[in-house]
Amino acid sequence: MKIKKPGMRNIKTGLGVMICVLIGYLHIIDNTFFAAAACIVCMQTTVKGSLRVGFNRLKGTLVGGIIGFLFVLIHPGSPFLACIGIITTIYICNIFKINDSITIACVVYCAILLCIGENNPLQYSLFRTWDTSIGVIIGVCVNYFIFRPNYLKSIYKELRIIEKTSIELLKGEIEKGKHEDRSHLKSEITKLEQFYKNFLEELEYSPDMSCDKEINDAIKKCRQIYLHLQILEQMKDKCYLNKENYIKSKCICGGLSNDLEIKDHTSSVYNYHIGAIINNINEIHEVDENSNYEEDDVISIPL
Template structure:
């Protein structure tokens, strides 16, 4: 069984939360630990996003929970009405990913007071969540950072290789390539470069690398989208002489052409092929 870095970082974040609560003799670290687990994601950017969603949900749940607990805590009717209100508020504010957290905090306040002040309990739950999110972000930002620029370049080269091989499969070998791997790598590299920019704030000597990789990702995405469009063409198609000659120069392969084929499907096919080849040349110039 493989233990990944996110697994380890999550455990470290929970450990730190528990230690903080013990050192400062605070109440149960339960909510801080939950916040740390939910906020910990594969990248710093995703951790920020998850933490923000949980914090927004905590505020909504705490405010609604406090309001209803002041009226009558543990009242089943009010608990049900409160959940309806929370969902409506989050949907109205387009905080859909905060609904679950908001509901959990609301229910915790409504059914777990055990004689405590609603004001104090709501404040502590908000502080607990802030601590958990802060710990998760700090751990993901500071512990086991990747080999930054070298990994960025490596991932981009892998994406380029996959892009060129995918196009070769389609035009030189006449196969229908599986585009899911290409799409997955584009998404992974996009997340990594965003995370890289947040974590390392590249200096001027590395800004050109970031700029080239960003442009390369955009071009590879364009190739992917045109290949997806070609997949939708079900009629027989063939490259025209111009596109065939350019593919031959890129891959040193021999492709038969048929200038007599004048169907709309073939025209669409060659339009997308032309765009793909243009982008491959642009990617080569970025290297």
């Protein structure tokens, strides 16, 4: 079994929880559990994701805290009020269109109604809101300042992998005359698209980064390569490479088999798709050559 290194999101989540616990020792928060739970939930792949989840959690905590406070004044731990309170909490979240906050609002409501014990209702509700808020702040700050991923360099790394994979598939298509497994190319393109999505989200909080149109165009070229390979797979008849595509393929593949049959003015559809793949690979290569990164700077999608 291949052992993988922990992802950055994994490590940052652990650090965030550690900070929550340390703050708990300083008695800045009343209940470390709520702060740690909020920190874990807020530790998303991007800073924007952390802020979005954090705000949703704060809104849910506020709604659940208010409703929990009101209902606990009537009868703490009541099964009937537990039911009515959950219905009320969900209903209010729907009214204010904060559906992403429903879960945490219900959790906070139950925490107040069922776990208050001998505590003061108002004080307990405020403490739960405060604990959660601190956890959210810690989660966002850790995600922003510690081990912040460089998605731009990861994109260039992924483009190089896709370029190499595409060349291998092209060479196999031409030399062996049979269709290679394209699933690994598709998975790499999916990974590239995820990196690019994260990169765009980070742009809002990274003034030193700029969105490069070439990257978006390169992703389109990757998709086109996969599409052309799919079309070639549907061709059942014997196809021949023309001289122009043979010369171009030989350049990017680092040489081809000498026993290939080269025929011009035949297999026009086949050669159209082969030529399109070659052109797209060359365009990806030009984008990749503009990148300048260190291997240690490249990240993997954290789990």
